[in-house]
Amino acid sequence: MLVYLLRRIGLAVITCVFISILTFIIIRLPPGDFVDAYIASLAASGSTVSLEQADAMRRDYGLDQPLPMQYLRWVGRVLEGDFGVSMVWRRPVAEVIGDRLWLTMLVSLAALFLTWAIALPIGIYSAVRQYSIADYIFTTLGFIGLAVPNFLLALILMYVGFRYLGLNVGGLFSTEYVQASWSWGRAWDLAKHLPLPAAVLALAGTAQLIRIMRANLLDELRKPYVVTARAKGLSEARAILKYPVRAALNPFASSIAYLFPYLVSGSIIVSLVLGLPTVGPLLLQALVAQDMFLAGAIVLLLGIMTVIGTLISDLLLTWIDPRIRLGGR
Amino acid sequence: MSTTVIEPASSSGSSPPVGDPGNAAAEARFAQATQLQLTWWRFRRHKLALVSLIIVVLFYLVAAFADFLAVSDPHATDARRSFIPPQGIHLFDEGGFNPHVYGLKGVRDPRTFKLAYTPDPARKLPVRLFARGYTYHLFGLFETDIHLLGLEGGGRSDGIFLLGTDQLGRDLYSRMMVATRISLLIGLAGVTVSLFLGVILGGISGLYGGWVDTLIQRLIEVLRSIPTIPLWMGLAAALPNTWSVTQVYLAITIIISLIGWTELARVVRGRFLALREEDFVVAAELAGASQMRIILRHMLPSFASHVIAAVSLALPAMIVSETSLSFLGLGLRPPAISWGILLQDAQNIQVLAGAPWLLSAAVPVTVVILAFNFLGDGLRDAADPYG
Numbered sequence: 001m002l003v004y005l006l007r008r009i010g011l012a013v014i015t016c017v018f019i020s021i022l023t024f025i026i027i028r029l030p031p032g033d034f035v036d037a038y039i040a041s042l043a044a045s046g047s048t049v050s051l052e053q054a055d056a057m058r059r060d061y062g063l064d065q066p067l068p069m070q071y072l073r074w075v076g077r078v079l080e081g082d083f084g085v086s087m088v089w090r091r092p093v094a095e096v097i098g099d100r101l102w103l104t105m106l107v108s109l110a111a112l113f114l115t116w117a118i119a120l121p122i123g124i125y126s127a128v129r130q131y132s133i134a135d136y137i138f139t140t141l142g143f144i145g146l147a148v149p150n151f152l153l154a155l156i157l158m159y160v161g162f163r164y165l166g167l168n169v170g171g172l173f174s175t176e177y178v179q180a181s182w183s184w185g186r187a188w189d190l191a192k193h194l195p196l197p198a199a200v201l202a203l204a205g206t207a208q209l210i211r212i213m214r215a216n217l218l219d220e221l222r223k224p225y226v227v228t229a230r231a232k233g234l235s236e237a238r239a240i241l242k243y244p245v246r247a248a249l250n251p252f253a254s255s256i257a258y259l260f261p262y263l264v265s266g267s268i269i270v271s272l273v274l275g276l277p278t279v280g281p282l283l284l285q286a287l288v289a290q291d292m293f294l295a296g297a298i299v300l301l302l303g304i305m306t307v308i309g310t311l312i313s314d315l316l317l318t319w320i321d322p323r324i325r326l327g328g329r
Numbered sequence: 330m331s332t333t334v335i336e337p338a339s340s341s342g343s344s345p346p347v348g349d350p351g352n353a354a355a356e357a358r359f360a361q362a363t364q365l366q367l368t369w370w371r372f373r374r375h376k377l378a379l380v381s382l383i384i385v386v387l388f389y390l391v392a393a394f395a396d397f398l399a400v401s402d403p404h405a406t407d408a409r410r411s412f413i414p415p416q417g418i419h420l421f422d423e424g425g426f427n428p429h430v431y432g433l434k435g436v437r438d439p440r441t442f443k444l445a446y447t448p449d450p451a452r453k454l455p456v457r458l459f460a461r462g463y464t465y466h467l468f469g470l471f472e473t474d475i476h477l478l479g480l481e482g483g484g485r486s487d488g489i490f491l492l493g494t495d496q497l498g499r500d501l502y503s504r505m506m507v508a509t510r511i512s513l514l515i516g517l518a519g520v521t522v523s524l525f526l527g528v529i530l531g532g533i534s535g536l537y538g539g540w541v542d543t544l545i546q547r548l549i550e551v552l553r554s555i556p557t558i559p560l561w562m563g564l565a566a567a568l569p570n571t572w573s574v575t576q577v578y579l580a581i582t583i584i585i586s587l588i589g590w591t592e593l594a595r596v597v598r599g600r601f602l603a604l605r606e607e608d609f610v611v612a613a614e615l616a617g618a619s620q621m622r623i624i625l626r627h628m629l630p631s632f633a634s635h636v637i638a639a640v641s642l643a644l645p646a647m648i649v650s651e652t653s654l655s656f657l658g659l660g661l662r663p664p665a666i667s668w669g670i671l672l673q674d675a676q677n678i679q680v681l682a683g684a685p686w687l688l689s690a691a692v693p694v695t696v697v698i699l700a701f702n703f704l705g706d707g708l709r710d711a712a713d714p715y716g
Contacts, residue, residue, distance in 0.1 A: 015550075152672070159681050162678055258553060264556040265557050268556075287562055287563065296563070
């Protein structure tokens with residue numbers, strides 16, 4: 001157990017380091033360095049920077065040192081919680097991101113739970129009533145859910161909402177709450193807006209999970225112990241729910257690990273379409289404006305939060321599945 | 330690889346690939362069939378996959394003949410025909426067969442005094458097959474100006490608008506044909522790069538095992554736990570503005586295949602591990618075959634079908650990636666035309682409400698992804714015809 005735990009945490013740390021290197025590459029990729037861009041943005045607003053000042057800034061940010069040293073300095077700053085200054089907003093990156101990161105995670109988590117809540121009963125139903133009409137309908141819907149990229153789904157939903165229902169389905173808050181500080185009213189308002197983006201995000205994952213759940217449960221249902229349970233006169237619901245479903249759930253639980261990064265990824269692009277106040281639109285703006293510190297911070301934070309989320313789900317899995325806990329696998 | 334002894338199909342767990350299991354002739358046919366035949370027989374039973382195969386082939390035909398199928402220059406802008414709704418081709422006229430479309434007529438809005446161009450039923454323009462249009466290079470080689478459909482006569486702004494036009498007056502149908510080519514090709518190119526990486530790294534991983542295997546497997550785990558879209562966005566946005574369309578195209582291909590190889594590597598590694606212990610591989614080893622020969626001559630034929638199945642499942646993911654990136658404005662850049670770029674126009678809800686036909690590029694995306702998924706499923710089931 002302990003070995004597994006340490007291995008798992010070690011892997012998470014390696015992943016984080018890897019993400020940080022990739023992020024650093026992204027920050028450094030655009031031509032010119034941060035100071036060049038900063039001077040250009042200052043020049044655009046009328047003020048100038050002397051060469052000495054520019055050199056001082058370069059020294060200050062360590063831009064005169066070799067790349068590995070720059071990377072270490074940058075990581076050091078990030079670990080202290082200093083992500084640098086956003087050039088477009090002229091404010092510290094942490095301040096610009098603010099709530100948005102948490103809202104991103106909230107939307108992704110809501111999508112994850114929704115995926116489960118939908119996929120579990122439908123998966124069970126499809127397996128128990130294999131080849132029934134409803135099974136075919138769910139399978140077809142599932143395939144369509146799998147095939148339609150979720151930003152397209154968001155677009156179509158927006159259009160339908162706008163055209164036929166006269167609604168503006170975007171956003172996470174009603175207008176009166178957008179700028180408000182946190183209160184019960186605002187939280188409730190958020191809860192009311194959450195289901196739609198969560199549902200859009202959840203669809204593809206749900207389709208996948210239904211197929212996994214259906215296949216797993218079908219395998220289990222054919223096993224002799226189910227026949228025994230039935231022969232002993234257990235009620236149908238008990239004979240199915242008590243053992244086969246639980247056995248089929250294990251691979252289901254492990255699917256969080258790959259589903260979560262996927263949902264976070266999807267939330268970025270769905271947020272853009274639906275105009276959600278998550279980091280998605282901010283990331284796009286930052287990238288278009290080459291505001292690399294802000295963009296880098298978002299990529300890094302999203303990556304790390306995803307790794308942590310995956311880690312938690314894996315730890316939960318060890319709790320559910322004794323085979324992993326005991327090191328069998 | 331010859332298969333001298335084969336158990337009756339009906340006892341192998343799955344139903345036989347052909348006809349009645351009791352039929353001796355069918356059984357003999359089954360026993361003598363090559364692996365390719367067996368795979369085909371099994372694949373053929375998967376009706377949905379078969380239909381999907383046809384759809385995919387049709388899509389690639391469209392890609393090959395994109396310019397021939399287009400009716401007007403996909404890059405030609407014309408302010409006068411901005412946002413024209415889709416126009417059908419009227420097949421009959423005054424009782425006789427005479428396919429035609431309506432010409433455009435400028436109408437001044439009585440309230441806003443804006444000049445708007447709408448189809449004018451009074452001006453009928455005949456549609457001809459194999460008509461002359463803008464010049465293009467078929468397969469990039471032969472210069473021609475023959476198109477499947479074209480107008481006879483008509484002014485500069487007249488045209489066949491099967492799917493309507495966008496804001497700049499470009500014909501959406503023609504653009505969609507050309508976009509099909511670019512979107513499908515980028516999927517193929519991405520899969521090729523992924524396949525190369527996946528086969529090499531997965532092969533090394535499965536063949537050598539040990540710490541090399543551990544290292545590559547950890548790398549795959551790390552790559553898979555990163556949310557891809559933000560990463561792609563970052564990498565794509567970092568491409569210099571000065572790059573040409575082709576350079577961006579290649580760069581985007583590499584970016585989207587950076588993650589895509591992991592699944593292929595897993596499949597290849599899994600097959601290598603499974604086959605390494607097989608009797609025929611051991612036999613080849615004992616017979617003194619070189620490692621390269623064992624891999625290419627003995628192992629490759631038995632896992633090629635699995636790789637093909639994995640590829641056909643990886644392709645739609647590539648296409649979605651390109652579409653998403655271009656939709657965000659970070660992928661291919663105009664004047665390149667891809668499905669993502671077409672959908673970019675549909676991003677704004679106000680525009681969309683006035684011109685819903687801009688969403689029509691969503692249809693080929695969905696259909697092709699669905700078809701590839703079914704095809705991949707069918708291939709995966711058929712990949713192991715002896716199973």
